[in-house]
Amino acid sequence: MNSAKFFTLNVLLVFFLSCGGEKDPASFFGLQFEKGKKEYRPMDTIYPVIRNRKELPLDSLNFTLKGRELPAAGRGYVLDSEKLGVHDLTANFRSDGREITLSEEIKILAPEPPQLYTYTILNEFPHDMTSFTQGLEFHRDTLYESTGSGGGAKSYVRKVDFTTGEVYQQADLEEEYFGEGITILNNRLYQLTWQGKVGFVYDASTLERIDKFQYGKSKEGWGLCNDGNSLYKSDGTERIWLLDPQTLEEKEAIQIASNKSIFNKANELEFVDGKIYANVWQKESMMIIDANSGAIEGVVNLGGLREKVRQHPKLDVLNGIAYHPGRKSFFVTGKNWYTLFEITLHKKE
Structure with a gap:
């Protein structure tokens, strides 16, 4: 050339x-x-x-x-x-x-607007008013609770007699971790931390820590629940992540949406009959989310509960949902609340 x-x-x-x-x-x-x-x-x-x-x-x-x-x-x-x-x-x-x-x-977006729900109080039980509640879960007839830390107090996970508030067992987290949501599956208790990007696994019977796991694409750790096969994890965004309970890998995510907008304030979670019940961050309300589509099918107004709690300077927002299958009722409380409420939900007329 x-x-x-x-x-x-x-x-x-x-x-x-x-x-x-x-x-x-x-x-x-x-x-x-x-x-x-x-x-x-x-x-x-x-x-x-x-x-x-x-x-x-x-x-x-x-x-x-x-x-x-x-x-x-x-x-x-x-x-x-x-x-x-x-x-x-x-x-x-x-x-x-x-x-x-x-x-x-x-x-x-969701095809239909969410239905409105209200509640009926069945019982009131004592709750440790020093507990900055982040997660609640029933395992058999025992209530498990996870808390965040602050003011020099450590985060912990504990087993409680829900009728008296008596603490059976407690496992503290290291000072650098802020405890968040929990769930129990196959006698393993899974606990999130807020911004530590790490979760912990315990023997549910002894509260002995047996493993830990890192987060994947999810930003933070907020709420946790399970459907018997997968774990569901909220992270402060519009996504709820599905985790494999064996590998703790994030397999996929659903996005939370109403008929009008994408929603990003799901906090503590509870799974009941194909629905995810989620506290709304900083609000006295709860969403009922279809676990397959992400549609907000219901909104529960929990207003009035906080006023029934002993008032004190550290009283904070409603947070914590646990469903008791035997009693077919929900148990809710809040951060530094003196009372644990047993309630049923029903559509608002």
Whole structure:
């Protein structure tokens, strides 16, 4: 090859590379939505449009959401997905023999507004008013409680006689950890810490610590519950993470959503009959969340409970939910509350 040809090829190569973004076939296309709408409900028909700047050939078009192809419906596509939240809608097609993929975020909200619930108090029991309650859980007839730390006090997990408040056993956390939610599965007690990005595993019978685990993509440790197979972990965001109880790896996440917005304030958790009951952070209320879709199906107004507690300077917000299967009732308390309430829930008329 002579020097002139070599020079010409190099100039063309440099020019091609400098325009690489423009030569990328995907750069000639864009994904947009009819009337700019990007907020939907499950089973809505959507009408995405491929913007074709160069009028290039386009074939084999399909749309996927969370890896599943959406069924076509005339000019549109059906959002055949129960999972709520913000997700990538992906367009897949071919142009001039090349595979093209485009993605845009859409928001999928709950199909119905949440139902409103209120409560009836069945019983009131004594509760340690020095306990900065973060997690409650019944195992058989024993109440387990996890607390946060502050004011020089350590976090701990303990076993309690719920009728008297008597402490059976207690295991303290190291001073650097702020204890959070707990749950019990297969005689193992799992406990989160807030910002330590580590959780602990105990023998539920002895409270002997037997293991620990690191968080994955989740930001912090807030609430914890289980459905008999997986653990569910809230982290202060709109996500509730599903953890494998053996490896403690985060397998996937659901996103919490009402019919109007994505929600990010789920705190302490309890799992009952396919639903996650979640304290709303800093509020006297509780959400009832579908554990599969993330839909907020109910909101429980727990207002009035705090006023029934002995008032003192360190009295803090409502936090802590435990369901007693034998009694078919919920037990709730708060941070530095003197009282543990046994309640039932019912729809507001």
